[in-house]
Amino acid sequence: MNVRAPQLPKLRDQTLRFLDDPQSALRSGTSSGIQPGLDALASQLRAADLYWVTEDMAALAVSAGSQLAAARWTVADRPSPIGLAMFDGGISTIDARGAQIPVEGVAWGPYDGECMVWLLLSRRRLIAEMTRTDIQLIEEETPPLIPVYGFTIPLTGEALPMAELDVGDCPLIVMQALAASWLLMQQPNLVERATLPADKTVARSYRRAQRPVPDVTLVDLRRHYVPDTAEPNGDGAGSRYRHRWVVSGHWRDQAHGPGRSLRRRTWVPTYVKGPDGAPLLVAEKVNVWRR
Known part of the structure; x- marks a missing residue:
């Protein structure tokens, strides 16, 4: 992934500009039925705790997730009630009309009594892949974090079997990796979490706007x-x-x-x-x- 962890607050804010602009290609090119989900994504991104999952941890989440038969998705089971996690290297792909789209990020938060999850792809990754094709991307009309697919998960006291999750086209491996990453993030004997400051330019812009400067939590495997x-x-x-x-x-x-x-x-x-x-x-x- 070309994106660096300290850039995540900036990418989050730039993506919000697209979500907040009804004239943006993201909004104007999306059907009315998906607009409430994009509204929810905007709310999630504003309040999200930011996580950067290293390549080792992303691979570990995929591997450990393959052994998860069931998981819970309540607030108590998440590392944060509302969050945005970017996985270095990605956690599998989702099929979009025959094209395999990488899942690099996941945003989550409350929505109508359930947990809404959005799968994300970075614009830089998309640009890098499109250099191999004759298709050109209009960068100024594309958010830095591209919403690929959104869905909700019911909140239950009991663990839900993975095979019975009603998450539409989201691949099972992605759900397993997400659940595993949440569990691993909360195991200090396995995982090391470090707080990284935002880029200096990002920090200055936040201070000018009299906003708290956000941090990014780096999630890595303990040595x-x-x-x-x-x-x-x-x-x-x-x-x-x-x-x-x-x-x-x-x-x-x-x-x-x-x-x-x-x-x-x-x-x-x-x-x-x-x-x-x-x-x-x-x-x-x-x-x-x-x-």
């Missing part, structure tokens, strides 16, 4: 869940992996006791393995546009 890069062959050869990949949560025999001679069955959380900077491989089939 102690990334094993060393040596091959586990026990011969001390020091061979190194050439890729990183997601290792699913699993049981293993953990050594303990006198001289570590005993074994205890221990649950190992999902993690990303391999050396920093190496290409990331995703085990599950994830249809994501690549730059």
Whole structure:
């Protein structure tokens, strides 16, 4: 993704200008039935807590989500009641009349007693992909964060089976990754959250307008869940992996006791393995546009 985390407040505000302008291509080119959903998206973006999910965490959410059979979507189950999360590298695609559109961002918030979710695509990603075609994008008529698909989820005390979610054309893998990311964000033993300030130019514009300067929460995998890069062959050869990949949560025999001679069955959380900077491989089939 070409967008950087500190730019997110600016992209959010620029997108709001399109949503607030009834003459914009986003509004004037949208059917009347979708207008209330865009109104709700505008309200969400104004109040949203901002999250930037790193590539490792996005891959982890996809992998861990594939093991989620059910999830709850209430306010208590979200990292924030209203939020906007951008996933570096994306979390799969959604089919739009035969075209596979990457899902790079997700916005959520309350709507008529339910949780409304919007899937988003960055304008920069779209421009990069369209350079491979004969189609040209009119950039000044396109918001920085493009609403791709919106839907609502009922709020229930019990977990809803993933296979029974009525979310229209939204792929199951996206819903699973979103639910997993919400759960992982709230597990400090697995995830590290850091607060990043907005770009200086963005901060100045907020101060001129006498508005509080927003922060962006960076969500990343804690380093102690990334094993060393040596091959586990026990011969001390020091061979190194050439890729990183997601290792699913699993049981293993953990050594303990006198001289570590005993074994205890221990649950190992999902993690990303391999050396920093190496290409990331995703085990599950994830249809994501690549730059």
